[in-house]
Structure formats: C-alpha cells, structure tokens
Amino acid sequence: MTMFVSAIVMASLLVAAEDRDCSYDRTAMMALSQNEFDQNMSGGWRKLADAGCEREAADLIADWRTTHKSRSTTLYWHEGQMRASIGQYDAAIALFEKARKSESEDAGWGWNHYVDGTIAFLRGDKAALLAARTRLSLMPEPEGAKNAIDIHGNPVETVWPLNLDVLDSLISCWGKSYNEAYGCLGASKAD
Structure with missing residues (x-):
C-alpha cells in the first residue's frame, strides 16, 4: 500500500514538474543589468525560481555570471541557494564559499557567520x-x-x-x- 501511495505521489510530482514553464528569453536576460537581473523580486532569475524552476534559475545565474564575467558574491550566493534547493549540496557549498565577504566588507555585519x-x-x-x-x-x-x-x-x-x-x-x-x-x-x- 505504501509503495502504491509513493508511486502516486511521485507521479503527481512529475506531472507538476512537467506543467511548469521554465522557458525564458536568454537574450533579454543577458541584457539585464546585475541589479535588474538579481534584485527585481518578480523578474530576472527570480521569476524562474518562483515558478519552481530552481535548476533553470541556477543555470541562468551561472550563465549570466559567466557572460558578464561577474564575481558578485551576491550572485554566487543566489546560485548556491538554488543549487541547495535542488539537493546539489556540494555545488552549493563551493558557491557559498565564493560568497564570503572580505573582513573589511563584513566588519560588523556577520555575513560570514551566516x-x-x-x-x-x-x-x-x-x-x-x-x-x-x-x-x-x-x-x-x-x-x-x-x-x-x-x-x-x-x-x-x-x-x-x-x-x-x-x-x-x-x-x-x-x-x-x-x-x-x-x-x-x-x-x-x-x-
């Protein structure tokens, strides 16, 4: 019985995943400034994440970072969060390590403790x-x-x-x- 219920739950999750629209306009995304790409709470990579497309959001952040040769600690952090959300813990840890702030940048804020x-x-x-x-x-x-x-x-x-x-x-x-x-x-x- 439990195996049957698990199969039903798994099937519904797969259907839900197939129903998501994880498409986006790459050219438009790459044209966004870092601020528009990362800090627009209803746009940029976040639109994908909000749709349940964490893997695509992580890949998009990585693509944007590479295209723009960005070393933004914030973008490393957000990609790491998306990777952690889908269980890619090793990749997330590597990205989180890159998201650390220098001592002077973090002085008094505690980011690195987080x-x-x-x-x-x-x-x-x-x-x-x-x-x-x-x-x-x-x-x-x-x-x-x-x-x-x-x-x-x-x-x-x-x-x-x-x-x-x-x-x-x-x-x-x-x-x-x-x-x-x-x-x-x-x-x-x-x-």
Missing part, C-alpha cells in the same frame, strides 16, 4: 551550525542598520542580526532538506 552556518547545515554538522548561530547572535547592531534602504531608496525594516532567523530555521528543522528547512520556522509560526 555563510558558515549555512555551509554547516549542508554538511550535516550541527555543532558548527550552532556555533555560527551563536557568533551571529552576538553581533552588535552597527550604526546605520536601522536606516537601511532598498535599491530604490525605500526604507527597509530590518531585524537584527540579519539572517539569524534563517539559521534558527535550519536548526529548528534539522534533518530536513535545505529547501524544506530554509523557511520552515516561518511556516511553523503561521500554523
């Missing part, structure tokens, strides 16, 4: 994840963090430390896939 925690989760190292979470939680709020603005100059509400909620989610949902654990704390609050 990177450490995420990599620890993907490696299945809970002790390292907990240690990264502790380091991030102890970061004092830098001056100017309350006055954050988005790329359009609009005020952004921030919760300090940045990304602590994501590490908490990875901890709370330990043992699940990255895709499930990344947002499960927020999902459990809604339930």
Whole structure:
C-alpha cells in the first residue's frame, strides 16, 4: 500500500514538474543589468525560481555570471541557494564559499557567520551550525542598520542580526532538506 501511495505521489510530482514553464528569453536576460537581473523580486532569475524552476534559475545565474564575467558574491550566493534547493549540496557549498565577504566588507555585519552556518547545515554538522548561530547572535547592531534602504531608496525594516532567523530555521528543522528547512520556522509560526 505504501509503495502504491509513493508511486502516486511521485507521479503527481512529475506531472507538476512537467506543467511548469521554465522557458525564458536568454537574450533579454543577458541584457539585464546585475541589479535588474538579481534584485527585481518578480523578474530576472527570480521569476524562474518562483515558478519552481530552481535548476533553470541556477543555470541562468551561472550563465549570466559567466557572460558578464561577474564575481558578485551576491550572485554566487543566489546560485548556491538554488543549487541547495535542488539537493546539489556540494555545488552549493563551493558557491557559498565564493560568497564570503572580505573582513573589511563584513566588519560588523556577520555575513560570514551566516555563510558558515549555512555551509554547516549542508554538511550535516550541527555543532558548527550552532556555533555560527551563536557568533551571529552576538553581533552588535552597527550604526546605520536601522536606516537601511532598498535599491530604490525605500526604507527597509530590518531585524537584527540579519539572517539569524534563517539559521534558527535550519536548526529548528534539522534533518530536513535545505529547501524544506530554509523557511520552515516561518511556516511553523503561521500554523
């Protein structure tokens, strides 16, 4: 009976995957500025990700980076997230390592602690994840963090430390896939 149910679930997932439209206009995507490609929350690579086309989104980010000879840590990070979402943990870890900030860029922000925690989760190292979470939680709020603005100059509400909620989610949902654990704390609050 369980095998039959699993076969039905798998078949429905395959049908759902086949129903997704993961096509895009490569020329138009490559013509976008990095800001338009990466930070437009309803365009660029995100449109593919929102449609459930994480693999295509990851490949598109890699293509855009290569075409534009970009070494953007943000693009490495976002490609890594897409790779982790589809279970390509080794590739995601390599990309996350490239997403680290220099000491001077990260001074006071704790980005690299977030990177450490995420990599620890993907490696299945809970002790390292907990240690990264502790380091991030102890970061004092830098001056100017309350006055954050988005790329359009609009005020952004921030919760300090940045990304602590994501590490908490990875901890709370330990043992699940990255895709499930990344947002499960927020999902459990809604339930």
